[in-house]
Amino acid sequence: MEKQDSNRSLSFIDTPTAANAGFLERGRRIKMAAEMGLVESSRGRHWSRALRSRLLRRKGNGACGCKEEGLAPCKVAEDLVGEDGDDEVIEIERRVRALQKLVPGGEDLAMDQLFEETADYIEALQGQVNVMRALAGLLDGLEKEKRLMGG
């Protein structure tokens, strides 16, 4: 599961030890919660639905009630660079495919819709990061005070 939603991972996640197993598990759950927050915040979006189905699938399909979206063939980048040379087309295609893998549900999308979804996804991600950072800061403060107060 660690690899499914990110191309890169923090290395220590891969090697759970007894000491950090709980920590890792909690981290994963928090991450899942964060992603669910992403989903809920942008409900109508294609990437949101795709992310939701991915999360629910991971949890065991009980809560899923969603329809399975058939995987459409990958739409290629020929729209963007119809006039350019072949090399550029290949280059751009490669990047478009990479982007498709990053954005949840991106494989089904053609270029124009993909870009739209990407823009929305970036905004949602940014918001999510802000929230989590603020929360972490607050909790750190809280923790510090608890410690100070001998709590």
Place this chain on the structure above:
Amino acid sequence: MEPTRSSGAGSGNSGTYTPEIEESLRFEEEIQSLMRDNTMHPSLEPPPASGGGGGSSSFTALLGLPANQAVELLHQPDSDDSPAVAAAATSGRELWRFRLRDPKALTLPSGFSPTFPSNAALVERAARLSVFAAEDSPEAASVPSHSGDRFPKPKAEPADSDSQPICPIPGERPQRPAKRKEAEKGNKVKGAAKKTKSAEEGSAKGAEENTAGEKLPYVHVRARRGQATDSHSLAERARREKISARMKLLQELVPGCSKISGTALVLDEIINHVQSLQRQVELLSMRLAAVHPRIDFSGLDSFLSAECGRVSVGNGRGGGGMEQSAWTEATDESRRQPQQQIWHVDLVHPHQTPSVWERVDSPHLFVHPGTSLFGYDPANSVSLHSNQLKTEL
């Protein structure tokens, strides 16, 4: 001095002879008459609806008119035309006369026959009107400069030297005016190029400019010079422009991307940005997990049952003071787990202490309880759509 009005110009028509051709030929004749007797006034402000084309002496004046009026003028009975209308410039007259006199001898470089299929006639007219409507004064200035003997390249000289007679795609031209997006930049060069083309291809149709400015009821796409103009490439071009518009939007979203030029590099930046954001989410979730290695909130139950509203503690006070707010989106499944909470971080007041509950032994992280538990004033919080972290499990 001109072929007769009746079917003089029409006599050459051997092919399809549709009402449109007839009409355009009629225009031709009317223009003929106008040119014959009138001088050209490059800048005319004729009284629009005067009879028989009234003060609108020349076709250039017609060009300046709104389309309907121009058409109206030309449809007026010809009897009034000659005396009332001013005379066109001599050379221009000659030019037109030359053209109109000999439509059959009109040998376009492309071998374009005067007997057009019907849609070509319409199309040429529309092409002309797009050309002439856009530029009236330059044409008015340019036309008089031509003389009849320069007929084969009637407008080779005027302002645009680069407009060569591009007639290799006469077949495509008929379809070009099928769509014209006003958003397309039609600069002088393009217009001039088209003018040249149209002048060569359809010069027998002197009546084209009659419909100058007349907007056909569908969208016109102005083809760029040298670009294909069939419907497929037009649609493709529209799609491409949509895609580049989205790309621009993405460029604005991603910081530092607007300076970059080149699609591949921009896409690189976008990909990097998305990856970095995803990585940040992961790191922050790890950090959040680390912050509370053991979550235990003593006052949790009492707090939940109290159904209190926002308890705002002074800045930095921890311990018992807890302030939280709940998202009002209710899910029933959450009621099973009263211990779980959704916490809503109010970013407007970052120093207020939020509360986070998590039961270590429960498989759930944060589940939204009933909405009645927390009174929440949505107006007070920043309504960032991603303001909540919750999960449904």
